[in-house]
Amino acid sequence: MSRGLSIRSLGFLLILGCFTAAFAAGWMWFSSAKAWQDRLTRSYVTGIALYEALRVGGEPPAGIHIAPLDQDQSDLATQGAFSQLTRIPMPALVTNISIIGPGRDPLSGSSLSVGIVSNKLQYSVSELVSDEGQATAQKFGNVTRLLATYCGDPVLFARMGGQPWLRIDGQDIWGCATAPTDLRLAAVLLALVAAAILSTLVLDTSSYFDRFASALRDRGRLGGPESYAVQGPAELRETVLAVNAYLEQERAQISQRAMVLSGVSHDLGTPATRLRLRTALIKEKDLRQKLEADIDSMTEMIESVLTYTRAELNEETPRKLSLTSLVDALVADYQDMERPVSLIAQERPSVEAGRSVFATTSGLGSLPDQQRILITARPISLKRAISNLIDNALKYGRRASVQLTATPGHATIVVEDEGSGMSSADVEAVVAPFKRGDNTRAIDGFGLGLTIVATVAEQHGGRLYFETGQHGLRACLEICRR
Numbered sequence: 257m258s259r260g261l262s263i264r265s266l267g268f269l270l271i272l273g274c275f276t277a278a279f280a281a282g283w284m285w286f287s288s289a290k291a292w293q294d295r296l297t298r299s300y301v302t303g304i305a306l307y308e309a310l311r312v313g314g315e316p317p318a319g320i321h322i323a324p325l326d327q328d329q330s331d332l333a334t335q336g337a338f339s340q341l342t343r344i345p346m347p348a349l350v351t352n353i354s355i356i357g358p359g360r361d362p363l364s365g366s367s368l369s370v371g372i373v374s375n376k377l378q379y380s381v382s383e384l385v386s387d388e389g390q391a392t393a394q395k396f397g398n399v400t401r402l403l404a405t406y407c408g409d410p411v412l413f414a415r416m417g418g419q420p421w422l423r424i425d426g427q428d429i430w431g432c433a434t435a436p437t438d439l440r441l442a443a444v445l446l447a448l449v450a451a452a453i454l455s456t457l458v459l460d461t462s463s464y465f466d467r468f469a470s471a472l473r474d475r476g477r478l479g480g481p482e483s484y485a486v487q488g489p490a491e492l493r494e495t496v497l498a499v500n501a502y503l504e505q506e507r508a509q510i511s512q513r514a515m516v517l518s519g520v521s522h523d524l525g526t527p528a529t530r531l532r533l534r535t536a537l538i539k540e541k542d543l544r545q546k547l548e549a550d551i552d553s554m555t556e557m558i559e560s561v562l563t564y565t566r567a568e569l570n571e572e573t574p575r576k577l578s579l580t581s582l583v584d585a586l587v588a589d590y591q592d593m594e595r596p597v598s599l600i601a602q603e604r605p606s607v608e609a610g611r612s613v614f615a616t617t618s619g620l621g622s623l624p625d626q627q628r629i630l631i632t633a634r635p636i637s638l639k640r641a642i643s644n645l646i647d648n649a650l651k652y653g654r655r656a657s658v659q660l661t662a663t664p665g666h667a668t669i670v671v672e673d674e675g676s677g678m679s680s681a682d683v684e685a686v687v688a689p690f691k692r693g694d695n696t697r698a699i700d701g702f703g704l705g706l707t708i709v710a711t712v713a714e715q716h717g718g719r720l721y722f723e724t725g726q727h728g729l730r731a732c733l734e735i736c737r738r
Contacts, residue, residue, distance in 0.1 A: 262490040266461060270454055277450030284443035291436035296401050302429050303400030307368070307393040310416045319428035325413070325421045333413050333421040338371040344411055345375035353381060355395045368396060369415045374408040404430035464488030468496065474717070482507070514562070521558045528555055572634040579629040579638075579667050580660060586642055587658055597646055600659040602627060629662045631737045633716055638735070641712035642669055644705040645731045649673035653728050666718065668734045675728040709733060 261269070305317040316322050325333060325341075332340050339348035351372040372379055383405075384398050403410055409432050412424035428434055464487065471480060483500040486493050531551050538544040583599065590597035642658075649656035653673020661668045709731075710720045717736035722729060 263461070266457070266489060270457060273450070274454055277446065277454075281443040281447040281450070284439040284446065288436065288439040288443070292438065295434075295436060296404055299404035299430050300397040300401040302426070303397035304393045306400065306424070306426075307396040310368070310414060310422070311393075316424075319426060321425040323423045323425075325423055330421045333371060333415070336371070338373050338413060341373070341413070344373045345409065347375055348373050349375065349378040351379040351381065353384075353399060355392055355399070367417065368392065370396075370399060371413040372399075372403070372410045373413070374410040376408045377406060379403070379406070379408070379410075400426070400430060404435075407432040407435055461489055464492050468492065472499070517558070517562050521562060524554070524558060572636055574632050574634050576630060576632050577635055579631045579633070579662075579669075580627070582635060582639060583642065583658060583660055583669065586639060586646075590646060590656075595650060596655040597650070598655075598657050600657055602660055629660060629667050629737075631667055631735065633735060634712075637712045637715065641709040641733060642671070644709050645669070645671040645733060648705055648731070649728075657727070662737070665737060666734055667737050668732055670730055670732050672725040672730045673728040706731075 302317050302320065306320055308314065309316045309320075309322075324330075329341055332338070336350075336352065338344070338350045338352075351374075353370040353372070355368040355370065379402055383402060384395070403412075403426070409427065410430070412426065413421055414424055415421045468484065468488070471484065474480070483503065484496050486496050486500075488496075528551055532548065535544055535547045535551070538547065580602075587597055587599040646656045646658065649671050650673075653675055655674045657672045659670045659672070661670065706720070713720045713733055713735060718734040721732050721734070723732060724730065
């Protein structure tokens, strides 16, 4: 229902639907309550009129039929054996009530004895509330109102003082057939169903925004489609179209940049080869070595720019892998080349052991040595970033110590050197492309290593930051594990 509609239109429809449902539920509730109140009032008024008819022997009110009992039936009623009377609903549940007027002697013979027989329930006399000084007719009206409150189809037997017993049939007044339809439960169900439907529409509409925001948030880390499905309210559809257009434009620009740089690299290949051949003909050794170094620098510079552009393209598909195994293998490769790179073992976290029947005090335990740190990442990009950090540590700090730390949400690769002469603030300033520190002028490089690392960190939902360690500068590559 919300697809294609604007939020303004949807909001108007939701308000209209809420008002309509509330009005319908309220009308059902109050109309039903009024109908029942009218029924109870009518039964109460009929009871008062019936009492007067019994007292003076007049005509009963409309809807009431009175018939005297024969002598045998009357004797049973006098004994209170109403369940043995004829033409009564079975099983017979009997309720006995005696109504005495205010200030009258119970033995004066002016009291009203009532027997109520129903096959559905026995009426609770405690619900008959009588005010002090209330007339006897009003008390009997309370009885007939009680009969109309419940669907019991009762038959009344009444005797005024010492007069004969009378059978009173008032199904037209308090019977189940004349009871109004109680719509109050239906009103509650209508309100609940309407609230559920309206809430579902609101949550469904908001879920489009939540899913799209989550997809954009995880795009850099987990990748995403070339374009997103256009769905949801009109405002979101316009936003998705704009994002798709931006992604297409950005993808085209980066692809164009990569194509141009690849073309430049290819075009420079032939001149570079000719330069190498001509350089080899130079007899002066020092000049020949300088020219070869310049050619190598030019080639490496273009390759560095291509590497940075490939990192921006972000074409590698993330997958689940063990960061522990990846770092172990990478450090082992450096060690095989006899480079001063070491891996610091992970600390074994201690856990408090629970008490048992064999130990009254709790102790400390530790987890196994080898704990795999599982992450969802792009292995090639991540390996390139870690290699850049290790290479920087070897270039500017002579040694590299690698350590892994992890939390439930993040993993951090820490690479520490033995002192490069730069503070963490100095290194933060040279993360931008082609930026190099003052102490690195004599060392080969083009200022793209840390830029690539920072780009890879952002693609994995993390960051690159620096801090001062025990021996030198620490480069910390933090990434999300999921």
